[in-house]
Amino acid sequence: MSVDASVAGEPRRRLHPLTPLLKGARALVVIIAALSWQTLGRVGLGWFAAMVVAALIGQVILSVISWYFTGYQVVARELRIHEGLVFRRTRAIPLERLQSVEVVRPLLAQLTGLAELRLEVVGGGKTEAPLAFLTVDEARALREQLLVLAGKASATAPAEAADGEAAPPAAHPEKPIHAVTNRDLLISQLLTPQTLFMPFGVAFVVVQFATEATWSFIGIASTLTAMAGVLLQPVRRILADWNFRLGRQDSSLRVRGGLLETRSQTVPLDRLQGVAATWPLLWRRRRWLRLRAHVAGIAMPNSGDDSGGGRLLPVGDAESARVVLAEALPGVALDEIAFTGPSPRARWLHPFEFRVLGAALTDQVVAHRQGLLTRQVLVVPYARIQSVRVVRGPLQRRLGLATVYADTAGGPSAAARDRDVSEAWELAATLAERSRAARSVAAAER
Known part of the structure; x- marks a missing residue:
């Protein structure tokens, strides 16, 4: 009995032969950090260098063994990753769960003409099955193949070019939306608490070094x-x-950028759960803000880290935000949202933030505003609301208040905080009705 080729799948393929060397070089910084400055002070420079070299050689040997037993193949509608020496392991990733595939080129990969693929799947808490490293052509071809099998791209569409390289003309060319100038990016990061307080830290170190005779190399290195x-x-x-x-291509936004590591990310608009706008305190004089998209199935960075995925606008003015938001959520403008504040009794719970708190229901979205020093606005389309909750804590019950939450699938929740109980139940009923209607419209359009 013959076996269908699509079921049998492609032959297993290995990563690029330079993979062990690149992974070993990438581990060098980790090895040095693990040995620490204290080790250098105890054993001396010669033994410290010998320990680093020995650890690096060991890491490269392990990487070679791992490379030899690692392979990948596409079987029907699955991507399978084979790995392991003593304990063999095979990870099967159903391509119908695939949301996006990033082509990432770290600095060492750029110098050697290589790239890696990072996969985002529905329900994934982190990036799945990174394939590092492949040639740029292999990475582009595999990315296109996976997206076609997952139904995220047309089988006749050309593969996406790596950053800085030309690609064949596409049937639906990408439309540029916005580009952030590097000058604004640098100024925005100078206007952060870490950067502004750094001169005081440097002055403290200089004064201590000048007045204390016991400072050693290890102390200086640790401080730096x-x-x-x-x-x-x-x-x-x-x-x-x-x-x-x-940029915009079909029903997705394309995000590109990076200096030492170039990234090309796709943000599917049909899985957009909400958009968060943030006005840091030190940016307000320039009226700058940043925008971040929350997308179902795409892992978001840790709290406080804005360098990861989902960013739509790292820094920009109100007009730039309006242009970007018009592509992500057509018909929604931040400066046109009319927020209403909580109940006057909420002053007892938020004496300083009371004037900032607010919530709004427009024809398309529910939004909330919060933050005393760092102002934040979250916008959630009605069609993305999964559930509506009315929550009353002990103090809220004594004050006759309640908070209404509009929850999304794996994303943030819009909240109308500390409303009168009667108003809270009315808001909850309105949100539930509008979310049902929006989902019905979205289903009919599909």
Whole structure:
């Protein structure tokens, strides 16, 4: 009995032969950090270098063994990753769960002409099955193949080019939406608490070094390392958003950028759960803000880290935000949303933030506003609301207040905080009705 080729799948393929060397080089920084400055002070420079070399050789050997036993293949509508020496493991990723495939090129990969693929799947808490490393052509071809099998792209559409490379003309060319200037990006990261307070930290170190005779090399190195850690977040944002460009192609937004590591990410609009706008305190004089999309099935960065996926506008003025938001949520403008505040009795719960809190229901979205120092607005389309909750804490019950939450699938919840109980139940009923109507319209359009 013959076996259908689509079921049998393609032959297993290995990653690029340079993969062990690139992974070993990438591990060098981790090895040095793990040995720490204290180790250098105890054993001396010669033994420290020998330990680093020995650890690096061991890492490369392990990477070679891992590379030899690692392979991938497409079987029917699954991507299978085979790995493991003693314990063999096969991960099968159903392509119908696939949301996007990023082509990422770290600095070492750019120097060697390689790239890696990072997959985002529905319900994934993190990036699935990164394939590092492949040639650029292999990465582009595999990305297109996976998206076609997942129904996310046309079988006749050309593969997406890596950043900085020309691609064949597409049937539906990408429409540029917005580009962030590197000058604005640098200024925005200078206007952060970490950067502004850094001169005081440097002055403290200089004064201590000048007045204390017991400072050693280890003490200075440790202090400089701690200061570098403080600056890590703004530096990461600059590196991630360098040459940031946003475009529109069919029903998706295309995000590109990066200095040492170039990224090309797709934001599917049909899975957009909401858009968050943030006005940091030090940006308000320039009236700057940033926009971030919350997308179902795409892992979001940790709280406080804005250098990861989902970013729509790293920094921009109100007009730039209006242009970007018009593509993500047509018909929605932040400056046209009329917020209403909570009950006057909420002053007892939020004496400082009371004047900032607000919620609004427009024809298309529910929105809330919060934040005393860092102002935030979250906008959620009615069609993305999964459930509506009315919550009353102990203090709220004594004050006759309640908070209404509009929950999304894996995304943030819009909240009308500290409303009168009667108003809260009316808001909940209105939200439930509008979300049902919006989902019905969306289903009819599909």
